[in-house]
Amino acid sequence: MxxxxxxxxxxxxxxxxxxxxxxxxxxxxxxxxxxxxxxTLKPADRCFVFVYFSGGWDQLLAFDPRDPDVFTPERVAETRILPGYNLFTDGTAPFPITPAGSNITFGPAVANLAKHYDRMAVVRGINMTTLAHEEGMRYFITGKRPIGAAARGSSTATEIVGQLVPTVPIPSIAYGVESYNDRYAGSANALRVSRSKDLVDTLSPSKKxxxxxxxxxxxxxxxxxxxxxxxxxxxxxxxxxxxxxxxxxxxxxxxGLNTAFDFALKTEANNAVRATYGLPDAGPYDSAAGRAALVATALKLGISQCVSINLVGGLDTHFGTQTTHLTNLRTGFNALSLLVDDLEKTSHPSGGNFMDHTTILVFSEFARTPLINATNGRDHHLTNSCLLMGAGVKHNMVFGHSGDIAMASGLVDLKTGAKDPNNGENILPEHIIATVLASAGLDYSITRVEPLKPLLAT
Structure with missing residues (x-):
């Protein structure tokens, strides 16, 4: 000394x-x-997008619909399921959507995203084991059951960045989504922002x-x-x-990375972004479509490898009309469809298009009850669904199921996806996270479960 x-x-x-x-x-x-x-910024060879729909989505409107001619109001006492498609006031077709060639049936809120069935795998009957917003959200972000409301482990995006160590400026961005890191260096942390301007400001030269x-x-x-x-x-x-x-x-x-996210700038690239996503000339750009544009920009320009984003909210609709929930869901799915359109039409430096190199997980913290409550809304429900898209997963398929009585989580043989009410197991969020990691050849041992192998591309 x-x-x-x-x-x-x-x-x-x-x-x-x-x-x-x-x-x-x-x-x-x-x-x-x-x-x-x-x-010069080169896009990561494998990209990941984690899309959160906040508030708990209605799966009858999304990825686990029911035929209203079978699940009628007259049978509610027996089935405890009421699709309620006839209650919409916006002219929505009352029946679920099954595009030509699709093995997946979608609820009416999925809208434009349904055309991308050939990029999708839908997982139904996920048992969330919690009806608390924060717990369900953190469970899906980490793949580990929280301790009370406290998250455990790292975010899946952090785990991916920690294992792959990508050579991009901002490996992970978390827009309106929580992010955790319990075992990697600080360089694996997500850059957390709550609005697009935050990202512009962060990447802009500061006077301070x-x-x-x-x-x-x-x-x-x-x-x-x-x-x-x-x-x-x-x-x-x-x-x-x-x-x-x-x-x-x-x-x-x-x-000058800040200019890439400042969509109001009248550059050729930003003019194209506004046209692709239907964005206004002067902003603001925090709509669902604006957030989708931010995701595409970060991946396509080689700025990030992982983007986690809260795409749309307003789904905790215990009260009010069914149309409110439908409209909010559809806004998110249509924005996601624009993102997939964009990634599909953009060539990747390693060959193919960006969707060939991008894995997308779409989730919410839980679902809504299959019965409508006394205030014309739906409450919290354990049985959830999620959507996997793009690289590393099989497409145009459904894995798992919910029951035809109260949409209870169905027991399945996790090795095959077949219904197995006697010896089957529940699908849990950790199975989904293990599958995402395994789809890129990453170590999934932190989940302490095996991935859903029938979903993995061979």
């Missing part, structure tokens, strides 16, 4: 501040020189600087002897790491 160090306390504070700054870095795990060489004293001393560390304080608090050398991180951030800012 240097006994005559004039400012030992401030140096200790400085080092802790610098270490915190570096630990919060969200701009990838690769060294600056490697990053600079990749500054790091506290002048801290920055001055950090920069000075490069030319000073290492003290005991520095050795104890900076195993890798905060000063050197700060220089590297600072240069890396500057490289990102100089790359």
């Amino acid at each position: 240097k006994k005559n160090d004039p400012t030992p306390t401030s140096r200790r504070t400085l080092l802790k501040a610098g270490a915190g700054f570096l630990g919060a870095s969200l701009l990838g795990g690769l060294p600056f020189r490697s990053f600079a060489q990749a500054a 600087r790091l506290d002048s004293q801290i920055e001055t001393e950090l920069l000075a560390l490069g030319g000073e002897p290492v003290t005991c304080d520095e050795a104890a608090l900076s195993a890798g050398g905060v000063g050197g790491a700060y220089h590297t991180s600072r240069e890396q951030v500057q490289q990102v800012l100089l790359g």
Whole structure:
């Protein structure tokens, strides 16, 4: 220890501040020189999109519909299922949708997304084991049952980035969705934003600087002897790491990535984005279509590998009309359809189109009851469904089922997907997460279950 160090306390504070700054870095795990060489931005060979519909969706309107000619009001006491398609006031066709060639039947809210049946696998009869919003959401984000309301483990996006270590500037973006990291370096953390402007602001050169004293001393560390304080608090050398991180951030800012997400700019690329997604010239861009455009931009430009997004909300409709829930759901599914359209028509540098290289998981925290309550809404229901699309999964198929009485979770042989009421098991969120990880050849052992192998592309 240097006994005559004039400012030992401030140096200790400085080092802790610098270490915190570096630990919060969200701009990838690769060294600056490697990053600079990749500054032209190359899309990840495998991309992932996690699409959250918040509030608990009605599966009779989405991925687990029922024939209203069979499940009639007269049979409600027997079936405890009331599709209620005749209650819509917007002219919606009362029957579920089955596109020509599709093995999947969709509820009327799926709308334009149904045309992409040949990219889909629908999983029905998922037992959420909880009716609490936060628990159900965190369960699906991590694939681990929360402890009370507290999340356990890392987000699936974090797990993917942690295993693959992609050479992209912002490996993971979480837009309006919670994100967790319990075992990887800070470079695997998601950049969390709550609106599109947050992303623009984050990637824009800032007029504000790091506290002048801290920055001055950090920069000075490069030319000073290492003290005991520095050795104890900076195993890798905060000063050197700060220089590297600072240069890396500057490289990102100089790359003008903020303009890619500022859809109001009248550039050729942004004009095309607005046209593709039907966005207004001046914004704002936080509609479902605007959020879908942000996802496409992040993947196509090689800015991110994983994007998790809260695409649409307003689904916790215990009260009010059936049309309200239908409209909110349809808004989300139509936006998702635009995203798939865009990814399908965009060539990927590794061959094929972006949908050939992108896996999409669409989920909600639970479903709505198959019976309509006294206030013309639906309550929370354990039996859920989800949608898998794109790379690594089989298409145009349904796995699992819900029962024809009260839409209870159906027991299945998880190795085949066949109904097995005697020896079958429940499908749980961890099975879905294991399947997503296995679809990319990643280690899924953290889920402590096997993936749903019939869903995996061969």
